[in-house]
Amino acid sequence: xxxxxxxxxxxxxxxxEFEKTGDFEKAIEVYEENVAESFKGNHPYDRLATIxxxxxxIENEIRVLEKAIIVFEEITLEDxxxxxxxxxxxxxxxxxxxxxxxxxxxxxxxxxx
Numbered sequence: 001x002x003x004x005x006x007x008x009x010x011x012x013x014x015x016x017e018f019e020k021t022g023d024f025e026k027a028i029e030v031y032e033e034n035v036a037e038s039f040k041g042n043h044p045y046d047r048l049a050t051i052x053x054x055x056x057x058i059e060n061e062i063r064v065l066e067k068a069i070i071v072f073e074e075i076t077l078e079d080x081x082x083x084x085x086x087x088x089x090x091x092x093x094x095x096x097x098x099x100x101x102x103x104x105x106x107x108x109x110x111x112x113x
Contacts, residue, residue, distance in 0.1 A: 003037045003039075008034050008037065008039050008041075011030040011031070011033055011034050011044075012030075012031070012034065012039075012041075012043045012044060014026075014030050015027040015030040015031045015043075015044065015047060016047070018030065019047065019051075024051055024055070027047070027051065028048065028051060031043075031044040031047055031048045031051075032044075032048065035048060035064060035067055038067070038070075038071050038074075039071070040071060040074075040075055042068070042072075042086050042090075045064055045065070045067065045068035045071070045090065048060070048061075048064045049061050049064050049065050049068070049093060049097075052064065053097070058097060058100060058101045058104065059101075061097050062094065062097050062098065062101065065090055065093050065094040065097060066094065068086075068090040069087065069090050069091060069094065072086050072087040072090060073087060075087075
């Protein structure tokens with residue numbers, strides 16, 4: 001399925017504007033559309049992961065990073081030079097997010113005792 005790259009780029013710009021005005025719900029909405037369409041650029045994945053991290057929404061942060069990894073593995077297979085370093089960066093961020101999730105689970109378990 002082909003997607004309109006101009007529309008996707010417009011969404012990224014709108015998302016950035018929404019972020020600047022503090023409307024994170026709208027920013028999430030437009031970035032999520034690009035993620036759903038497997039946008040082949042890092043912007044919506046970076047921004048969503050950061051927004052979700054700042055909102056302490058670790059599950060969505062992990063979901064977005066996993067999707068970014070899938071997209072950038074494909075980009076790397078297409079021999080696009082920017083793919084590999086971004087792929088490694090997303091994998092690093094995912095490892096950190098998973099570690100944070102584990103730490104939060106341990107803290108929660110300790111509080112319950």
